[in-house]
Amino acid sequence: VRTLKLIVAYDGAAFDGWQRQPGRRTVQGVMEAHLSAVMGEPVHVTAAGRTDAGCHARGQVASFSTGGRLPAAALPPVLNRRLPADLRVRAAAEAPLGFDARRGAVARRYAYRLLREDDVLLGRFAWHPRRPVDADHLARATAPLVGEHDCTTFRGAGSTPTVSVCRIQRASWRPWDGGVLIDIMADHFLYHMVRSIVGTALALQGESDPARAMRERLAARNRSRAGPTAPAHGLCLEQVFYAEGAER
C-alpha cells in the first residue's frame, strides 16, 4: 500500500460540488470511478477543500491510498484520457504513507472573480454583480480581515461545526481581465465563507468607512450581519499549502 496525491482542476459548472452523492455528478464521484478502474481496486479520495456545487478549482489537492502499482508519473496522462474535459489531473506524486490532503493542509488560497460588465466567456467563472464594482472600496472593506478572527458572521447556514476562528493570511484585490478578484488565503475557511465575505464587501461599498463597518460586522459574530452570499460560480480554489510547501 502507498499514498498518492493529485493536483486537480475542474470547471465546476456541471458538477454538484466535490463530495460524492448517490445519483449526482460530483467531482469525487467521477474521480473515484476512473481512479478505481485504473488502479484495479476501489479507491477513496480525500480533498483538501470540499468545494460547493458550481465552484471551480485550479489547484485542488486530493489524496488516496492504494495497492495499485501504476507509477505516479503515469497517472495524469492515463487519467486525463479517461476523464471528462471539465476535470483534469494536473500532476501526481507519491506522498508519505497516510498523507491526508485535508488534514495535512496548512492553508488554502481561493480567488473570487468579479466582472465589471456581463461577459459570456468570463461569466462562466466570474460574477457580474448588479451594483458597480469599486475596487478601492472593496479593498478597504476586506483589509481588516487579515489576522486571526472568529469568522462566525461569515459562516453559511447548514454547516457542520468546525473551529470558527480562522487565521486569514491574505485578503487582497487585484485587477484581472474582466474586473477585480479577491485573492484570499487562510489556514481554513468556514462553509460559504469566501462568498459571504465577497457579498458583505460589496454591500459595504456605500459606507463612508468600509473598514470600520467590516470590523463591526466581524465582531458581531452573527450571521445576520453578513451581506448576501455571492454566487458559487465566481469562486475558485486556486492553491493548497502543506508543511513542505505549496502543492502546485
Next chain:
Amino acid sequence: VRTLKLIVAYDGAAFDGWQRQPGRRTVQGVMEAHLSAVMGEPVHVTAAGRTDAGCHARGQVASFSTGGRLPAAALPPVLNRRLPADLRVRAAAEAPLGFDARRGAVARRYAYRLLREDDVLLGRFAWHPRRPVDADHLARATAPLVGEHDCTTFRGAGSTPTVSVCRIQRASWRPWDGGVLIDIMADHFLYHMVRSIVGTALALQGESDPARAMRERLAARNRSRAGPTAPAHGLCLEQVFYAEGAER
C-alpha cells in the same frame, strides 16, 4: 420598415459557427428564431463576421430590417430572457435604413488567446499549444504583417473568393491572465486567416529572424508556406468598426 443593429456576444463552444445551416445549432439560426418570435415576423440577420464553428464573439455586430415596432432599447432585455446562456445581446440601436453590418464594417478586431499551461477554465476560449510560448518571438514574427498585403498565404482552403489584399492596422501581442494574446485588426480577414497567422507565428518561434521568415512566407502568396492553422476555440471577434465609430 426600419433597420436595427445588435452587439452580440457568444460562447462558440456549442455552436456550429455563425451561419444558418439546416439541422445545426448556429448563432444566426438561434438568433433569427427568437428575433422572429419577438418581432412577430420572419427576421433575417446579417453579421459583420461569419465566425467559424467553435469561435467566440464579444463584439459581433448583426443588423436586420423589420416592420416590428419593439423599441431598440427593449430588445436586449426581451431577447436575453429568451436566448440560451451562451448567446447574449449586449446592446441594440436604430441604424440608418438599409444599414448592413457586413458591408458597412470598415474594420474588425479579433483576439487569439494562447495559454502557457493547460487550464480547465481558460481553456474554453484559449489554446494551449504543445510548444512553449515565447511572447518576444511571436511579436517579432507578426510585426511585419502590419500594412497592406496580399494575404493568400494565410487563406484557408475551401474559402469563397474575396479580395486577398488586407489592410492590417494592428497585430500586437499582450499578456492576459493565462498567457499572451494577439490583438489583430484589419479592414477584412480571409477565411481562417487569424488562426493561420497564429499557427505560422508559433511555427516561426525557432527561427533566428522570425520577422524575415514571416515576410518571406507572406510574399510567397502560397498556402503551403503557412504553419498549421490554430484551433478555433482560441479565437474571439472582439470588436467591429463602422465609419461613424466603434460599435461596442
